[in-house]
Amino acid sequence: MLIVGCILAVIVGVTLGMLGSGGTILTVPILVYVMAVHPVIATTYSLFAIGITSFVGGLRGIIRKEADLGKILTFGLPSLIVVFFTRSFILPLVPDVIHIAGYAIEQRTALMLLFSMVMIASSLSMIFAMKKHTIPEAPRVHVPISLVLAQGALVGLVTGLVGAGGGFLIIPALVNFYHLPMRRAVATSLIIITVNSFFGLVGDSEKFAEFDWNLLLSYTGSTLIGIFIGFYFADRVSNTFLKVAFGFLILMIGIYIILKETVLL
Numbered sequence: 001m002l003i004v005g006c007i008l009a010v011i012v013g014v015t016l017g018m019l020g021s022g023g024t025i026l027t028v029p030i031l032v033y034v035m036a037v038h039p040v041i042a043t044t045y046s047l048f049a050i051g052i053t054s055f056v057g058g059l060r061g062i063i064r065k066e067a068d069l070g071k072i073l074t075f076g077l078p079s080l081i082v083v084f085f086t087r088s089f090i091l092p093l094v095p096d097v098i099h100i101a102g103y104a105i106e107q108r109t110a111l112m113l114l115f116s117m118v119m120i121a122s123s124l125s126m127i128f129a130m131k132k133h134t135i136p137e138a139p140r141v142h143v144p145i146s147l148v149l150a151q152g153a154l155v156g157l158v159t160g161l162v163g164a165g166g167g168f169l170i171i172p173a174l175v176n177f178y179h180l181p182m183r184r185a186v187a188t189s190l191i192i193i194t195v196n197s198f199f200g201l202v203g204d205s206e207k208f209a210e211f212d213w214n215l216l217l218s219y220t221g222s223t224l225i226g227i228f229i230g231f232y233f234a235d236r237v238s239n240t241f242l243k244v245a246f247g248f249l250i251l252m253i254g255i256y257i258i259l260k261e262t263v264l265l
Helices: 002-019 024-033 040-065 069-093 107-134 145-161 167-176 182-203 205-210 212-234 241-260
Strands: 097-100 103-106
Touching: 002 024, 002 040, 002 167, 002 212, 002 241, 024 040, 024 212, 024 241, 040 107, 040 145, 040 182, 040 212, 069 145, 069 182, 097 205, 097 212, 103 107, 107 145, 107 182, 107 241, 145 167, 145 182, 167 182, 182 205, 182 241
Parallel strands: none
Antiparallel strands: 097 103
16 A cells, blocks of 8 residues: 555645645544554654655745745744643653543544544635635734734644644744735745754654654655645635635545544544
8 A cells, every 4th residue: 555655645735835734634543544654653744744845845835935934933932832731741641542431432533533533623614714824924914922822822822732733833824924925824834844843753753663664654655746746836826715625625525524524433
């Protein structure tokens, strides 16, 4: 299934290149259900693959002067602190079997159910929030520092728990609160995802010895191919249409995960 997983990884890269978000939310399900990786390791693989791919995209944004470095600092700092804390101290405390109201839930199942809820939230954000992405740039918009810290911390928590880059939270925040145009929001989002992913990896450094590097590098290489394809089509496809369509795809996958981990056991 390595070949199938790599083909799907190209699609992940395409969404990153075109949208600056969305693709990361697909990585863990691909690794778990297609490439048979344990969910806990899959979240670490996701941080590696998406971190590398987003770094390439973010570097391109810096070279083209599309990234807003100021927003990266104010929004990204609380995010990276929370993601490091989550991967280093919170996840190791999660037991292999979680007991809730008399039910015993395996860590693997709990993680995938949590991931499915993040996917559904992501899909709803993509489906219903795109109309606001035409807001013109307003660089002097004042945003309360408490709101900035809360948003950054939320992104860091999501990244730390489920290995998703958090672009589906970053993009709406940059556009709706900071009034960045979509192109600048995408470039800025990719850099924040990069920083979050690498700090998450630092918190997971003890897992490196367990890596299947052939699988991981094959997947990462495929996402890199995909992101350049996404860059090519970014100016040729309506972002609004693509984001809504992709949102419905993620919604269906999120529902499938819930069914697979519960009803379809």
